[in-house]
Amino acid sequence: MALEQAQITFYKINQTGFYKRGETEHPEFGSSASLLQELSGWSQGKSLAVTKTFEPAEGSDFLPVYLMDITADRQDWLVTMWNQTPATQGKVAAAMGNSAVGNAQVVMNDIPEGGIPGFATYFWFVPEEGAFASIRFQHLITGQKPMQEYMEAYLGHYSSSVVFTDPDADADLQILGYRRGVNDPVRNDVYPRFRTQILKKAGEHNLLLESAHLIRKVIRKTSLQLNRPEELAFWQKAYRMATLRYAQNLPDEVNFKYEVKARMDRDEVQSIIEAWTEDHETEWDDYGFVLSGQSSPHWLSHAIARSSFSFDIERNNLEVVNPKSLLRALRAQRADILNLMR
Template sequence: MILETATITFYRIHKCGYYGYGDLLPAFGNCAEMLTDLASWAEGKSFKQTKTYEGNDEVLPTYLLDMKRADDNVVLLLWNEVPSTDQSVPSVQADAEFGESPDVILNSIEPGSIPGFATYFWFVPSMNLVASIKLNHALTGQKAMQVYLHSFLKQSSSHVVAEMTDQADGTYDIVIKGYKVNPDDDSLPKKKHRPQFSVGLVRNPGKHDFIRQRANSVSKIEKIVELDVSKAEDYSLWQKLLIGMRVSQAQSSDVSTKIKYELSPEVDIDDINGMIDDWNDNHDTNSCDYGFTFSGDSKTYWLSRSLARTQFPLNLERRNAEFVTSASLLNELVGKRELILREAGV
């Protein structure tokens, strides 16, 4: 066991289940049921079979490595795929089994393995909360987690009613006909429902109001951006910045790199609101933050300080440079649950 400092950020689960058009509450399904269903679905599957969606320019595929539960606490260990490159990034064999704590390949990518990085999430269904647990990576994978679980509800849960249709070329397509209320009953309700899963950061808006009230006395603004270099746009910006700094040596990065810049502009309340809106719109505020310094006050006030977030020491069993065991993480979260919730302000 080793003592590690985890950054724990809480999100409120706004929607989870199957909803009628325009409804604010689910007609059926909830977070606890979804997680139980997910564990049953993943049981016996290989690592590569736990993918619930195909990647695109916005989010690459995600896989379920492990899942552990203790009463009202559930830990998800996800694997976030990154593009295959010549860099030495961690990878996992595609035929590893769910829940078997697969070995991670820390050298050059081997054939049949999937390069990526691990992310951890702690669900507390009774409180409609989920927390990202950041250990040795800057990225939390929160957006990918949302896409993963929404896609599971959409096409893989026990509520899905689907049929296979033959194609002219001998292949087949799977067509989703709808969603049944009772997983044991194949009949579809007359009313159509759609799956939804969405979360939002737990915030203390009063801290942002403090910054707004002092908009006319801003002396300096800092911005920190975490670039995801697996994305072409972020990678291009990073390379341009290196060129601008006259860095001639070839540079490589694991999955992310951080940049920080500061200005001393004249701003008004509209500018401040625009920055707060930009920060609020960012799906992963670990990758974007604004800091404000005011005349006569040397302290920097960061937008992220309004979040339900805490840094907490956890005794964890680390299998290698990439993974800690889900069991040790769950055990620590359960034992320190009340302390962590109180520290984070939720």
């Protein structure tokens, strides 16, 4: 056992189950608790490689994700996902950080036969609260969006509610529709959904909306991927405008911060809040607003139900935290952690 620091961020579960088109509040059937219970049963006896529920679309930023573990403790669940990372002909690439731009040295490392390169992410589901938390240890990424895609794809293609056409030697199976139970009629007017959003404490954002006319400056913190030409060009232009020299050996990602004078109205602030809430993935990604007569910015992230906790846990290896030990640690501090949402 070892004491490790983890960052916990809560998300609200807006929709889980099967909904009529246009309906957002009340599912025809399905719930978070039933989804997790069924997913646990479905995964029993399966190998990791066959737990993938969706193929990322061409051009998507998503990569395949797999179900590594799902463990329950009374009403709580811990879901461990394995997030695949890119590989080339059975090898993973590592660029040498001290090699020069334009002449970078890349080392290719073998992947064991049958191996899936990637990293683990962890999600603590508390169905009675209508919420779950991402638990981030050594990695910057929570993996929340791929997990959301995974759950919705499971509902739509693998859950017990799916009804397929009869097997036909000359055709692939097709989905006829969905039903609550085996004795219920098949319906084709409902659609699977698992939709979430980062859980916010309303006070700070409401203050900004009400004070939009007082905003005098906006501060933006974001991460730039320097292996993307458009983001590299933006970063280089910013350095040139500031008459700064940048190192020849560039990392793949840099944190970037800038500020601009601005006058805004309520609708503009609302638009920024909504876009940021939808896309927010990393701790660094943030907006700060400075109001007239004040010097300290009001950060959007300060309204998030997020904090760091120390957990006494075991690891299966350097990458993967033992799920049972993590769930025990979460249960031991359950009340304090849930207070983040209050």
